Amino acid sequence: MEKSQNELYNALVGIFLGVVLSLFLSLVGTLQSGHFSVVAFIVSFMCSSILSIILGIFVPIKKINNWCVAKINKEPGSIPAKLLCALVDDLIFTPIINLLMVFMAYKRALKFGAVDMPPFGFMLLRAMIFCVVVGFVVLFFAIPLVEKFIKYGIDKVNDEE
Numbered sequence: 001m002e003k004s005q006n007e008l009y010n011a012l013v014g015i016f017l018g019v020v021l022s023l024f025l026s027l028v029g030t031l032q033s034g035h036f037s038v039v040a041f042i043v044s045f046m047c048s049s050i051l052s053i054i055l056g057i058f059v060p061i062k063k064i065n066n067w068c069v070a071k072i073n074k075e076p077g078s079i080p081a082k083l084l085c086a087l088v089d090d091l092i093f094t095p096i097i098n099l100l101m102v103f104m105a106y107k108r109a110l111k112f113g114a115v116d117m118p119p120f121g122f123m124l125l126r127a128m129i130f131c132v133v134v135g136f137v138v139l140f141f142a143i144p145l146v147e148k149f150i151k152y153g154i155d156k157v158n159d160e161e
Helices: 005-032 037-060 063-072 078-110 120-160
Strands: none
Touching: 005 037, 005 063, 005 078, 005 120, 037 063, 037 078, 063 078
């Protein structure tokens, strides 16, 4: 791939990973709240997806992953490399997405008159622990699939030209 295609590939990987992670974290977050509603899920998914797209555009996820894999002297695509990439991506995306989703849920609950709510910090910590684990598992499986999907799409476009 030439340089502009490589930059496009890197940005698309970050964007797609963020949206996939947003989908799962939105679902888990609304289910974990104990008050699941389709509207809450959709709002959470849309907001976290927008944030993830912004992160995917401005944070060079693929470059960071490649750098981390090179630092541990492992072959790209090996299990240790995949585990490291999933952890790095999880630590980049999940805390930011989770903070947004918990803040929105907390404000929404206050708006609708919730009285027996735990403190925001407790809600955030509880959700963060759970979502980091879920995010790690999702990213471990999603990273290779997203990379193959985007590479296939770029190769398909190149073949048509």
